[in-house]
Every structure is written in C-alpha cells, then in structure tokens.
Amino acid sequence: MKGMTEEAPEEIKERVKELREELRKHEYQYYVRDNPLISDAEYDSLLQELKELEEEYPALKDPNSPTVRVGGEPRDEFTKVEHSQEMLSLGNAFSPEDLRAFADRIKRRLGKDEEFNYVVEHKIDGLALILRYQAGELVLGATRGDGRTGEDVTANVRTIPAVPLKLKREVDIEIRGEAFMPREKFISLNERRLSRGEEPFANPRNAAAGSIRQLDPGIAARRPLSFLAYDVIQALEYSCSSHLEALKLLAELGFKVNWHEQAGDIETVIALCQDWVKRQQELEHDIDGMVVKVNQLDLRPLLGATSKSPRWAVAFKFPAQQKTTRVKDIKISLGRTGVLTPTAELEPVEVDGSTVSRATLHNEDEINRKDVRIGDKVLIQKAGDIIPEVVKVIKEERTGQEKKFEFPESCPACGEPVFRDPEEAVYRCLNSTCPAVVRESILHFVSRDAMNIEGVGPALIDRLLEQDLIENQADLFFLEESDLIQLERMAEKSARNVLEAIEESKSRPLARVIFALGIRHVGLRTARLLTDKFGSLARIREAGREELEEIAEIGPVIAESIVNYFATPRNNRLLARLKEAEVTMESKSRQQSLTLEGYKFVLTGQLENFTRQEAAAEIEKRGGRVTASVSSQTDYLVRGESPGSKLQQARQEGTKILTEEDFLQLLTKED
Numbered sequence: 001m002k003g004m005t006e007e008a009p010e011e012i013k014e015r016v017k018e019l020r021e022e023l024r025k026h027e028y029q030y031y032v033r034d035n036p037l038i039s040d041a042e043y044d045s046l047l048q049e050l051k052e053l054e055e056e057y058p059a060l061k062d063p064n065s066p067t068v069r070v071g072g073e074p075r076d077e078f079t080k081v082e083h084s085q086e087m088l089s090l091g092n093a094f095s096p097e098d099l100r101a102f103a104d105r106i107k108r109r110l111g112k113d114e115e116f117n118y119v120v121e122h123k124i125d126g127l128a129l130i131l132r133y134q135a136g137e138l139v140l141g142a143t144r145g146d147g148r149t150g151e152d153v154t155a156n157v158r159t160i161p162a163v164p165l166k167l168k169r170e171v172d173i174e175i176r177g178e179a180f181m182p183r184e185k186f187i188s189l190n191e192r193r194l195s196r197g198e199e200p201f202a203n204p205r206n207a208a209a210g211s212i213r214q215l216d217p218g219i220a221a222r223r224p225l226s227f228l229a230y231d232v233i234q235a236l237e238y239s240c241s242s243h244l245e246a247l248k249l250l251a252e253l254g255f256k257v258n259w260h261e262q263a264g265d266i267e268t269v270i271a272l273c274q275d276w277v278k279r280q281q282e283l284e285h286d287i288d289g290m291v292v293k294v295n296q297l298d299l300r301p302l303l304g305a306t307s308k309s310p311r312w313a314v315a316f317k318f319p320a321q322q323k324t325t326r327v328k329d330i331k332i333s334l335g336r337t338g339v340l341t342p343t344a345e346l347e348p349v350e351v352d353g354s355t356v357s358r359a360t361l362h363n364e365d366e367i368n369r370k371d372v373r374i375g376d377k378v379l380i381q382k383a384g385d386i387i388p389e390v391v392k393v394i395k396e397e398r399t400g401q402e403k404k405f406e407f408p409e410s411c412p413a414c415g416e417p418v419f420r421d422p423e424e425a426v427y428r429c430l431n432s433t434c435p436a437v438v439r440e441s442i443l444h445f446v447s448r449d450a451m452n453i454e455g456v457g458p459a460l461i462d463r464l465l466e467q468d469l470i471e472n473q474a475d476l477f478f479l480e481e482s483d484l485i486q487l488e489r490m491a492e493k494s495a496r497n498v499l500e501a502i503e504e505s506k507s508r509p510l511a512r513v514i515f516a517l518g519i520r521h522v523g524l525r526t527a528r529l530l531t532d533k534f535g536s537l538a539r540i541r542e543a544g545r546e547e548l549e550e551i552a553e554i555g556p557v558i559a560e561s562i563v564n565y566f567a568t569p570r571n572n573r574l575l576a577r578l579k580e581a582e583v584t585m586e587s588k589s590r591q592q593s594l595t596l597e598g599y600k601f602v603l604t605g606q607l608e609n610f611t612r613q614e615a616a617a618e619i620e621k622r623g624g625r626v627t628a629s630v631s632s633q634t635d636y637l638v639r640g641e642s643p644g645s646k647l648q649q650a651r652q653e654g655t656k657i658l659t660e661e662d663f664l665q666l667l668t669k670e671d
C-alpha cells in the first residue's frame with residue numbers, strides 16, 4: 001500500500017478526479033434522469049478502476065466518492081441530531097369537502113385580496129430524510145425522528161444512488177425528501193428474503209425504513225432504495241419566491257424531484273387529486289395520497305402552524321383499503337382519561353400489508369348508527385396509520401343469530417357507574433383510582449415519547465400493580481432491587497437493568513415529563529410550548545387561564561384542562577412524589593446556572609432549613625465545592641446554630657462568614 005505516507009503522483013490525482021466526475025455524471029444520468037449514457041458493464045469498470053486507485057492511495061479517499069455507495073463500517077448506534085427547523089407533520093384531508101375547507105381557512109387568514117396558488121405533489125409512502133450539504137458536499141443525512149431530533153444516518157444515505165453526494169453547485173443548503181423502495185424492487189427483495197428463510201417486510205415503507213435504520217451500511221447499500229426531493233429549507237435565502245422555484249432549484253442542483261403540478265384554485269387541486277387516485281398504479285413506487293402546498297413562500301409564515309401541522313399544506317389521503325371479516329366479540333377498553341371505547345374483535349384479515357384483528361367502534365352512538373352486532377359480517381378499513389375501523393355491516397349476510405351489544409352501565413374495571421359526557425358522546429369512568437385508568441396512565445408515563453423507560457412495559461406494570469408494589473407513576477422511582485427480584489421471571493440482572501432505566505429517566509427534559517403526566521389535551525408539542533414559556537412545573541402550576549392562553553396554540557379548553565389538573569389534590573401528591581424522586585421539574589436551560597462555580601465553602605453548626613447534606617447539595621448543584629476545614633482557599637463559611645471551632649478559624653483567615661439568611665440569599669440570587 002502506497003499513499004499513506006507517500007503523496008500520489010499528480011497524474012493519479014488527476015485520474016481519480018476524472019473518474020469521480022465521470023461516475024457522478026453517469027450516476028446522475030442513470031438514477032436521476034433515467035437516461036443512462038453507458039452500459040452497466042462500462043460503469044462498473046470505471047468504478048472498479050476508481051476503487052483500486054483509492055485502495056492503493058488511501059490518502060485520496062473521500063467520504064463523498066462514488067465508491068462509498070457500497071457502504072462503510074458498521075456502527076453500534078446512531079447519534080441523535082437536532083434539526084435546524086422542526087419538521088412538522090401534515091394535516092389530513094379525505095374528501096373534496098376537506099380540501100375546500102382547507103382553502104377556505106387559508107383565504108380567511110390571508111384576507112380576500114391576497115393572491116396565491118397551489119402546488120400539488122405526490123405523497124410518497126417512504127421515510128422522510130433531511131440532507132445537509134456544505135459547499136455542495138453531502139455532510140449529513142438524518143431521519144425525521146420526533147420532528148425536533150432525528151438520527152444521523154449519513155453512512156446509509158450515502159449508499160442511495162439517487163442522493164447526490166456532490167451537488168452541481170458549491171452551496172450550503174438543507175433539503176428534505178423521501179427515501180423509498182420502488183414496488184418491483186420491494187417484491188423481489190421479499191422473494192429473496194423468503195428464499196433465505198428470512199422474515200419478509202410488510203410493505204415498501206417498512207422495507208425503506210428498516211434499510212435506512214440499518215446499523216451496517218453494507219446491508220443498506222444492497223437494499224434498492226431511491227430518493228425524491230420535495231423541499232428546500234429556508235428557500236427564501238436562495239432567492240426562490242415560490243415553492244415551484246425551490247423545486248426547480250433542487251433539479252438544478254442534481255436531485256430527482258418529486259412529481260408536481262401547479263394549480264390555480266382548489267377545484268383544480270381536487271381534479272388532480274382525483275385523477276391520481278385512479279393513476280397511482282402507474283407509478284413505480286407507492287404513494288398514499290397527494291400533498292397540497294401554498295406556492296408563495298412569503299405567505300407561509302403568515303399562515304403559520306397549528307399544534308401539529310403547517311396551515312399552508314395538507315395531505316389528501318387516498319381512500320383506505322377495505323376488507324370484509326366477522327365480528328367475534330365486542331369488548332370495552334379504558335383509556336387513561338377514563339373513556340370507555342368499544343372495540344370489535346375480528347377474525348384476522350390482511351389489510352394494507354398487515355394483519356387486522358381489532359377495529360374501533362368509537363362509541364355507543366357509532367355502534368347504534370351502524371347497528372353492529374356480535375357475529376356480524378362487516379366491512380373494515382384501514383388508512384395509513386389510522387386505527388382500523390368498521391365501515392358498515394353487511395346485513396344481507398345476517399342469519400338471525402347475531403347478538404346486540406349492550407353498553408355497560410358500570411365500569412368493567414372498577415364497577416363504579418359510568419357517566420355519559422354529553423359533549424363528546426362518550427362514557428367515562430370518573431373514578432380516578434380505577435385500576436384500568438391507573439394502569440393506562442402508568443403505561444403512558446413510561447411510553448416512548450414520554451419518560452421512555454425501557455424494559456418497563458405492560459407485562460411488568462401489571463405484575464407490579466398486582467403485587468401492590470406500585471400504585472402510581474411516582475412509585476416506580478422508589479422500587480428497590482428486592483421488590484423486583486421477588487417477581488416471577490425476574491433475574492437479578494434484569495432487575496438491575498430496570499432500575500437503571502428508571503433512574504436514567506429522571507433526567508428526561510421537562511417537556512417529556514409534562515407530556516408523561518397525561519394532562520388531557522396536552523400532547524408533546526403543547527408540553528414543549530409550556531416548557532418554553534414557563535420553564536418549570538412550579539411556574540405552570542401558578543399560571544392562570546389567562547397566562548396559559550398567552551401561548552397562541554393554547555385555547556380555553558386546553559387552558560382549563562391544565563388548571564384543573566393542578567387543582568386536583570391527587571395530582572399534586574403525585575407531583576410532590578416525583579419531585580422527591582428528583583424527576584426533572586425545571587427545564588434544563590433554566591436550571592441553575594453555575595452561580596457558585598469556583599467557590600469553596602465550609603459548613604459549621606446546625607442550619608434551620610437544611611441538613612448538612614442538603615446544604616452541600618445546593619452548593620454543588622451550582623458548581624461550588626464544600627470542604628471539611630477552613631484554609632486560606634476557603635471563600636465562605638456558612639454558620640448555623642452553635643457553630644464549632646471552624647468559626648474561629650474562619651475569623652483568623654479573614655474568610656467571609658455567612659448566616660443562614662445570607663446563604664439563602666446567595667442561593668436564590670440568580671436562580
């Protein structure tokens with residue numbers, strides 16, 4: 001091997017550069033333009049030549065060389081990346097009326113004099129990717145994750161041939177698009193998997209997502225993924241005034257751009273959407289709908305976003321896949337808000353690539369309206385990620401054996417009477433100690449988007465509740481190894497893992513903790529807005545309706561729900577226990593700045609408000625240090641009742657002496 005120490009000769013450098021340019025040109029022609037200029041064999045031989053030169057002269061290696069398409073070193077986990085701009089999701093429209101309502105909302109906000117039009121695109125059923133380029137070179141590929149933070153999947157993204165590693169201009173830019181697996185490629189991949197005795201992927205989307213989240217880029221490289229770009233972040237900065245111009249810019253930079261068409265009004269949008277419902281099979285990849293976006297970029301900030309999605313765009317979802325099956329039974333399940341939801345248990349059927357054995361019946365009125373009975377043959381549907389539902393009963397097939405379902409008058413979990421909420425048409429169990437409500441609340445608390453306590457799932461929670469080891473969320477933090485070990489099927493090692501996971505969750509960001517509390521109507525996004533404005537649970541608790549409603553996205557219903565939550569003694573007891581467990585109660589950015597950084601303290605005598613340990617902890621939290629004896633290095637001596645000889649020493653050293661009151665003032669100074 002040369003090159004590690006030795007510089008490559010000029011002519012080699014030239015050849016490598018030439019090969020890379022040549023290969024890039026052909027990649028672009030093949031994968032982006034669908035217009036190959038040379039045969040695969042010719043391409044392979046150029047690539048082989050480049051590979052050999054890079055092997056021989058490792059100093060010439062480049063992370064964005066066409067040779068990286070084959071994948072790099074496997075890794076242990078993905079690092080998290082914070083997105084430069086939050087990636088929201090899209091609101092849904094299911095009918096022409098929904099699309100008209102979307103247009104009306106926009107017109108109302110902008111006023112009737114504002115002129116605008118739309119761009120209609122395919123909604124690709126894949127995995128959203130965010131790509132960052134610096135001076136035209138790909139430096140980051142990330143997944144959407146929770147919208148704020150995603151995972152750094154750059155090594156895998158580099159293996160997708162339709163993702164340019166080097167743009168046609170040396171710009172700094174961030175773009176978004178969708179990685180997906182073309183349908184044909186998906187079918188043959190599954191055939192290969194089956195023939196090797198491996199589990200097939202449920203659908204092209206799962207296959208794409210699974211490939212992007214592969215820890216071994218070598219495997220990702222062998223998965224036939226493609227990429228279509230649909231968005232430029234901060235497009236205004238690249239002198240694009242419309243989305244159409246942004247899409248044109250993407251094409252000029254070398255991206256394969258998602259299908260799109262401009263539409264002057266909502267009726268044209270509707271016609272395009274309906275046209276593609278029929279034509280979707282023409283495409284080489286799956287689309288699950290259309291995305292409609294306001295074209296004028298300067299109008300987007302004016303329209304803003306709701307709690308979940310921008311008001312300037314909407315997803316028109318294609319009609320759901322439907323199948324028939326039989327209702328075996330109707331069961332009631334309880335949610336954490338005490339709502340009783342009837343669910344149909346079905347004979348399992350395959351819909352949209354997954355097996356469905358349950359469908360929601362929503363509420364009593366829905367059961368009556370559709371007249372669903374146990375034993376009925378029913379038409380069910382599933383649209384995307386939506387919970388499967390019963391569309392209608394096939395009454396022609398009734399035998400007379402079907403049984404009507406009686407909605408229970410008491411809670412199936414606690415036996416207390418249930419109440420019908422006239423506004424929501426639902427029955428609710430109002431018993432806050434109802435075991436089902438408690439269980440669901442705890443499950444929500446530990447769930448992924450909330451405290452994300454790994455290893456603590458339904459099975460363990462059920463056992464802990466059965467054995468009276470916990471009564472609520474906070475009790476989890478006071479579990480001991482001996483509590484867990486006595487449980488069936490719990491070895492010492494798993495007990496320790498569980499305790500570690502619980503311990504680790506204490507430092508989750510405040511927004512997660514707020515979301516985990518399960519306050520009605522407070523989702524993760526609202527929790528984040530509350531965190532940003534108030535910074536601590538204590539401040540949120542003090543806030544009245546008015547102050548809460550100062551947050552644009554919080555209206556009277558959410559505000560009231562928050563106020564009610566904090567007015568309930570049971571909730572306050574829970575919060576006190578969580579605080580005692582040292583679960584995050586303040587946002588990290590507002591937590592104590594290190595106001596005592598660099599200062600040395602000595603404590604003497606009895607303090608009124610703290611034990612010695614507590615006082616030391618307060619000092620250390622702020623970056624200060626506590627030592628046992630006074631020296632010339634000591635900055636402060638804190639004196640309590642009946643101080644010891646340290647007071648004398650401090651006087652001799654000329655150390656500053658603080659009473660407890662001075663000390664308290666020092667602590668609260670810049671909090």
Ligand code: IVH
Binds near residue numbers: 088089123125
């Ligand atoms: S725009 C603020 N355009 O749909 C929304 N998204 O629900 C930014 N998707 O996670 C997204 N095709 O994965 C946009 N042409 C398209 C899309 C598209 C598919 C996906 C994307 C995103 C989800 C939004």
